[in-house]
Amino acid sequence: MSVLSGVGVGRGVAAAKVLKMPEPLAPPSDEPLAAPVDGEHQRVQAALQEVAADLNARAAAAGGDAQQVLEAAALMAQDPAILDDVKARLEGGANAEKASWDAYAAFREMLTAMGGYMAERATDLDDVAQRVVARLRGVAAPGVPVSDEPFILIARDLAPADTATLDLEKTLALVTQDGGPTSHTAILARSKSLPAIVGVVGVLDALVDGQLVIVDAKAGTVVIDPDEASVTAAAAERETRLAAASAPITEGALADGTKVPLLANVGSAKDVPNAVELGAEGVGLFRTEFLFLGASSAPTVEEQTAAYTAVLESFPGKKVVVRVLDAGADKPLAFLNDAHEENPALGLRGIRALRASEQILRDQLTALANAQAATEAELHVMAPMIADHEETTYFVGLGKELGLASVGAMAEVPSIAVLADQVFEVADFVSIGTNDLTQYTMAADRQLGSVAALQDPWHPAVLRLVKLIGEAGTAAGKPVSVCGEAAADPALAVVLVGLGATSLSMSATALADVRAELLTVTLDEAKARAERALGARSPAEARQAAAS
Ligand code: PEP
Ligand code: MG
Numbered sequence: 001m002s003v004l005s006g007v008g009v010g011r012g013v014a015a016a017k018v019l020k021m022p023e024p025l026a027p028p029s030d031e032p033l034a035a036p037v038d039g040e041h042q043r044v045q046a047a048l049q050e051v052a053a054d055l056n057a058r059a060a061a062a063g064g065d066a067q068q069v070l071e072a073a074a075l076m077a078q079d080p081a082i083l084d085d086v087k088a089r090l091e092g093g094a095n096a097e098k099a100s101w102d103a104y105a106a107f108r109e110m111l112t113a114m115g116g117y118m119a120e121r122a123t124d125l126d127d128v129a130q131r132v133v134a135r136l137r138g139v140a141a142p143g144v145p146v147s148d149e150p151f152i153l154i155a156r157d158l159a160p161a162d163t164a165t166l167d168l169e170k171t172l173a174l175v176t177q178d179g180g181p182t183s184h185t186a187i188l189a190r191s192k193s194l195p196a197i198v199g200v201v202g203v204l205d206a207l208v209d210g211q212l213v214i215v216d217a218k219a220g221t222v223v224i225d226p227d228e229a230s231v232t233a234a235a236a237e238r239e240t241r242l243a244a245a246s247a248p249i250t251e252g253a254l255a256d257g258t259k260v261p262l263l264a265n266v267g268s269a270k271d272v273p274n275a276v277e278l279g280a281e282g283v284g285l286f287r288t289e290f291l292f293l294g295a296s297s298a299p300t301v302e303e304q305t306a307a308y309t310a311v312l313e314s315f316p317g318k319k320v321v322v323r324v325l326d327a328g329a330d331k332p333l334a335f336l337n338d339a340h341e342e343n344p345a346l347g348l349r350g351i352r353a354l355r356a357s358e359q360i361l362r363d364q365l366t367a368l369a370n371a372q373a374a375t376e377a378e379l380h381v382m383a384p385m386i387a388d389h390e391e392t393t394y395f396v397g398l399g400k401e402l403g404l405a406s407v408g409a410m411a412e413v414p415s416i417a418v419l420a421d422q423v424f425e426v427a428d429f430v431s432i433g434t435n436d437l438t439q440y441t442m443a444a445d446r447q448l449g450s451v452a453a454l455q456d457p458w459h460p461a462v463l464r465l466v467k468l469i470g471e472a473g474t475a476a477g478k479p480v481s482v483c484g485e486a487a488a489d490p491a492l493a494v495v496l497v498g499l500g501a502t503s504l505s506m507s508a509t510a511l512a513d514v515r516a517e518l519l520t521v522t523l524d525e526a527k528a529r530a531e532r533a534l535g536a537r538s539p540a541e542a543r544q545a546a547a548s
Contacts, residue, residue, distance in 0.1 A: 001226055004200050005540070006175070007452055008220035009186045010489070010513065012195030012241055014152060014172035015214045015226065015234040018207050019145040021155035021162070025130050025137070028097035033090060040096040044086050047100075047135035051128065052077040054141070058165055069124065070165065077128045082107055097133050104129035127162075152215055154207055158185045168192055173215040175222055177203050180452025181485060189217075190488055193245065193509050197222055199452040218491055220543065244516035249279035252504070252515055256522040260497055262515055263319065263505040265483060267291070269310035275508040279515070282319035282378075284431065284505020285483035286311055288364070289325045289333060298335045298360045304367035309374050316376035321431060321481070321505070323410065324364050326384035327353045330447060336360065345445065350385025350412075351395060362402065369403035380406040382431055387413045389422040396426045410483075412436035417465035420472035427478070430469055432501070434484025438462050457486035458539035463499065467534060470500015481505060490517035495546050497523070498530030 033040065052074040059070035076082075082103050089099035104125050111122040127142075134141040144153065144162050150172050155162070157178040166188075174196040176185045181198065189196035195217035203222060207213070214223040214234045223230060252262035263284030264275035268291055275283070291307050292299050299307075312320050327336035328349025336357055341347035354361040365381070372379040383395045386409035399407035408429035409416065414437065416423055416430075423430065434457045439446040441462050444454035456462075466482070473480035481503045482496050488510035494517060496504065506514060521529070529546040536542035 001230070002206075002224045004203055004206060004222045004224070005220055006197040006200035006203075006222070007181050007186075007456060008217035009181060009189045009196040009198060010193065010217045010510070012173070012193070012513075013214065013216045013218070013234045013237045014195050015212070015231045015238075016150050016152045016172045017210050017212055018154050018175075019147055019151045019209055020204065020207065021144060021153060021158075022140065022142045023156065023204075024142055025133055025139070028095065028101050028133060030098065031095050032093050033095050033099075035096075037087070037090045040090050040099075041083075041087050043136065044090075044096050044100055044132070045083060047132050048077050048083065050135055051131045051141075054131070055128075073124050073128050076107075076125060077132070079107070097136050100132050100136065101129055104132070152213060154203055155185075156204060158188065168194070173197075173217075175200055175203055175213075175215060177201065180446070180448065180455050181457075190485070190507050191509050193513065218543075218547070220540070241513070241516075245512045247512070247516060249512075250515065251281060252518060254497070254518050254521055254523055254526065256524075258523045260501075260518055261319070261503040262511050262518075263321070263481075263483075263503060264508045264511070265505050266311065268307070269314070271508070272311060272314045276314060278508040278511045280508055280511060282315050282321075283311065284319070284321050284481055284503060286320065286322040287326065288323060289327055289331050292325070292333055292335075293331070296334045298357075298363065301363050301367045301370070304364060305370040305374075308368055308371035312371050312375040312377035312379060315378075318377060319380060319503075320377045321380045321382060321408075321483070322368060324351075324361060324368075324381065324383050325354060326350050345439070351383040351391055352385065354383070355391075355394065361398065365399055365402040365404060372404065378406075379404070380408060380429060382408040382410050382429070384410045384433070385412055385436070386410060386423070387415045388419050389426065392423045392426045396428070411465075411469050412440065414441050414465055417468045420469045421475065424472050424476035424478055429479040429481065430473060431481040431483045431505070432466060432469060432496075434462065434466075434482060434486035437465060437484065438486075441465060453539075456539040457484065457489075458492060458533070458542045460534060460536050460538070460542055463495065463530070463534055463542065466496060466501075467499045467530070473502070474500050479503065488514065490514050491543065491546055493517060494521050494526045495530045495533050495542075498526035498528070499534075 055070050055074035059067045085103040086099045108122045108125045131141045144166050150170050152173045153171050154175050157176050176198045179185050179198040186198050195215050214226045252260040261281045263282045264280035265285040266283050267287050327333035329345040336353045381404050392409050396407045406428045408427045410433045411430050412433040438457045442454040444451040446455050470480055479502045482501045483505040486492050487504040488506035490513045493514045532545035533542040536545045
């Protein structure tokens, strides 16, 4: 029995044999074209058609969101402009594989330069290019393995097209060598409630297809060749968890009855039915910028009033926390971020960008006040990336001037934690965005796999900052919420409550696990776990300390 470690996502456990995802193909050689152009052009054309047919067949079988992603990829495979470009490259002397590969790369660059939604689709082109070259080479296309037996998928990382086509009936867990807690794999795992471990160094070399492992997301471990007793224990834990998922939906509370409202993170009204069905007691983070990612000009007050009203009207008498536009870095909005910056994560983003275009902020706050007046929801509005008392005073002042009842700040920049007592002098509430708070505390890009180990909200440095905010909130008698991904990790959710969080907000699919875990501890026990985690020397030690 040997053990590999990585960053666990969720809390599930699974025991099964592994299947490895084929490695991506090696790039084509630079060998010059050795066959007539027309014949090679026809060969590429046939390969493109076969790839498109295959993608369309997989789209029909997948259904739902995955169907759209795959159909879009099939369309890209058949784009006549690409075929023309391939021909030009063949005529320029490139071999068929190289001509196809480079034509897709050029198309990808063009889409990336367009930004927004088109740039997001650009990564899907890599998958299409790999499939075309595999056809030309006569080898198996890369992609998720298919099996009649349940299995644990081992991969370098998963692309959107892979995650879209994964057979979730058969896939019990995901393990990736690359990727961090905010990678595509982690997002998929959370949204499907699958246990996953990301960033497991050496896992591809350590395992062969068919080898038995236990994946324990809570511990962040992959146990290779486990003994029988461990497999039986893992199976029992899995059963318990499945039972929790189908337990009746109750309000979020600890074992001693302390209420901890459990809210959902949403990006638009489209996400609301699922959140309500899974028992969300309201919305703890409405990411309004998601509505306008592709827009080239600022949305109007009318358009925004309609979008916000559509969410608020589903929650009469309940809390809905709306974040004003969080533009910049990983979420650029063309109408707010027009200047090139070397370090956009440290640039004019969040509240800074809104302040530089105050009319856009005023319009959004006006639209929110309209939605507040038009519905029965209890609206709270917060700004992203607030750094100190001065910024809080500015934002709260403007929100109140425009008619909002409750105005607060997101805690994502470490300075706000250090100054939390001052911030609570003016803010009605604080909501902690642990994704960015971790990124800035550890100076580790949240999108970069190579620093994923540092991008861990269990880090004692992050926990100590959360404690400062929790204590200041308690002293001020004001609510402290957590709306970053940390709240979706059941064991960490308990620690966050122990540190002073009064409500938690997460992807709706995480609600059942967190609800079940909170019911197992009293407030005193949550505080004791938090205390132990605060004294840890590393994220791994903090996890262990909280569990022991
Ligand atoms: C966060 O940073 O934790 C957060 C909730 O905001 P986002 O993930 O949208 O940046
Ligand atoms: Mg953030």
